Amino acid sequence: MNSCIKITKNDLILGMEVDFLLIGQGLAGTVLSHRLIQDGHSVHLIDDGDPNSSSKIAAGLYNPVTGRNLVKTWLADILFEEIERFYHEMERLLDKDLVHSLGIYRPFVSYEEQNEWVAKSADPQFNAFIKQVFTQSRNKGVKDPFGGVLLKSTGYINTLELVNGYSEWLRERNLLTKAVLSEKDLVQTKDGNWQFKEILAKKIVFTNGIQARNNTFFNWIPFIPVKGEILTVKQDYYSSEIINRGVFRIDMGEGIGKVGSTYNNSEVNLCPTDAGKKEILDKLEQLIEKEVIAIKDHQVGIRPGIRDRKPVLGKHPSKDNVYLFGGFGAKGVSLVPYLSKQMVKLMVCGEEPHKEVNINRFFKYI
Incomplete structure (x- = not known):
């Protein structure tokens, strides 16, 4: 004690x-x-x-660079020293595979964004989390005509x-x-x-x-409850990275991907919606070249947000x-x-x- x-x-x-x-x-x-x-x-x-x-329900992503404007997460340098160390400890305690260390690839939407990330890659605040900046398309199956940034110290936890x-x-x-x-x-x-x-x-x-x-x-x-919807889809597509632009796509193997998520604080319930499904599929279509063959699951969770x-x-x-x-x-x-x-x-x-x-x-x- x-x-x-x-x-x-x-x-x-x-x-x-x-x-x-x-x-x-x-x-x-x-x-x-x-x-x-x-x-x-x-x-x-x-x-x-x-x-x-x-x-x-959560996808369990951990990513040091987030948001619409791609800024470094609050306290990222401290938080990300702790994440994998802690969850690996829980793996040993429970004898389960929980930690999936995967790079996150984010396609650029313009040359301006490309140039911005070339500059960030030389910034000590960011370069610890940047594996590589690509100035041309490099990911077969991903719509990335301007290239993209591959982030490191990223992945997901099977929550x-x-x-x-x-x-x-x-x-x-x-x-x-x-x-x-x-x-x-x-x-x-x-x-x-x-x-x-x-x-x-x-x-x-x-x-x-x-x-x-x-x-x-x-x-x-x-508290502000936020409804989030996630789809599990079948596609003729495989990636060893998480693809993230508008939505994330986590490859679960055998052509199965987990894709999400929506952000809705006006209609907070546990009912899957056609609008949520359409939003996710529309954004996935802008990200991945392969069509969705089937929707295997449609899940809903309520995030505990704060004002x-x-x-x-x-x-x-x-x-x-x-x-x-x-x-x-x-x-x-x-x-x-x-x-x-x-x-x-x-x-x-x-x-x-x-x-x-x-x-x-x-x-x-x-």
């Missing part, structure tokens, strides 16, 4: 006492609980087992395998309860601990994505021992490994996280 935790003994005798009770076992709950266990703390997780959670594999690992150790949590099931004891049925926890952490907005603890956080597009880490301003770790949006795979370390430092030793992700930026909304 870390010496900087001050623990008071509760006078209730219950079936299980833990240091941390985590609500939600998606990507955030998986990674944070593993960090806590590594640090010597006892944990238990509650999860509703939703098969449509964003962590299970479905990660979350499901870790769920089994937790169950084998009696560390996971499958349940739909009702807020009335959480009772605070007189010394500030939290009780959920037979479990007594010193601290609770909401790691349940967009569902965190449905409780009175954190309903003041400006300012940064995650939220922190302690509730007035409730004792209540924390939030969420709002990772489409970049959870990249952000969670590093920010989970900051979250542990906050909960264990009181060290505040980066101001850009600190929950205190939203206290004015309470």
